[in-house]
Amino acid sequence: MKIVRKVVSKKIKEQKSPIIQLLQSALADEWLAHYQYWVGSKIAVGPLRPSIVAEFSEHAKQEYDHANRLADRILQLGGEILTHPKDWFTKSSCGYQTPSVPGVIQLLKQNIDGELCAIEVYKKIITTADKSDPATYHLAVEILKEEEAHQYELQSLLDDIMEQQKICCK
Numbered sequence: 001m002k003i004v005r006k007v008v009s010k011k012i013k014e015q016k017s018p019i020i021q022l023l024q025s026a027l028a029d030e031w032l033a034h035y036q037y038w039v040g041s042k043i044a045v046g047p048l049r050p051s052i053v054a055e056f057s058e059h060a061k062q063e064y065d066h067a068n069r070l071a072d073r074i075l076q077l078g079g080e081i082l083t084h085p086k087d088w089f090t091k092s093s094c095g096y097q098t099p100s101v102p103g104v105i106q107l108l109k110q111n112i113d114g115e116l117c118a119i120e121v122y123k124k125i126i127t128t129a130d131k132s133d134p135a136t137y138h139l140a141v142e143i144l145k146e147e148e149a150h151q152y153e154l155q156s157l158l159d160d161i162m163e164q165q166k167i168c169c170k
């Protein structure tokens with residue numbers, strides 16, 4: 001009986017392995033996204049700065065929350081969480097874009113790129129988890145909704161700045 005249980009749990013672990021790998025990669029993305037927003041909130045200069053700093057600070061908190069929820073799920077599935085920051089770069093799908101200038105337009109564009117990438121990451125997790133892992137599926141759906149909201153909020157701010165610049169520089 002014990003041997004049968006061991007074989008079954010090994011089989012479940014093997015089935016979950018691709019999902020664990022996707023979650024580990026998403027965890028790396030979330031830490032980098034958290035830091036990217038945090039840096040942006042500190043260095044941003046330019047039009048609508050107070051609104052952008054508030055938005056970046058809020059998103060930084062939410063990316064941290066995503067990292068927390070992913071780490072909990074990885075552990076629940078029997079996987080290992082990333083234990084060193086260097087793993088964020090080797091496992092990440094979306095990477096990190098160093099803000100080379102502090103202007104809000106560049107910062108917004110970099111973070112929009114990050115959000116578009118995150119949206120694809122969570123769509124892939126949703127497709128992979130589907131019916132075989134409903135808890136991961138629902139977690140990814142919840143996070144996806146927040147990433148889509150982030151992308152929309154940043155794009156709206158960028159559109160506002162572009163519109164203002166058109167009016168002022170006619």
Ligand SMILES: [Fe+2]
Nearest residue numbers: 030062063066
């Ligand atoms: Fe996130």
Ligand SMILES: [Fe+2]
Nearest residue numbers: 115146147150
């Ligand atoms: Fe996000």
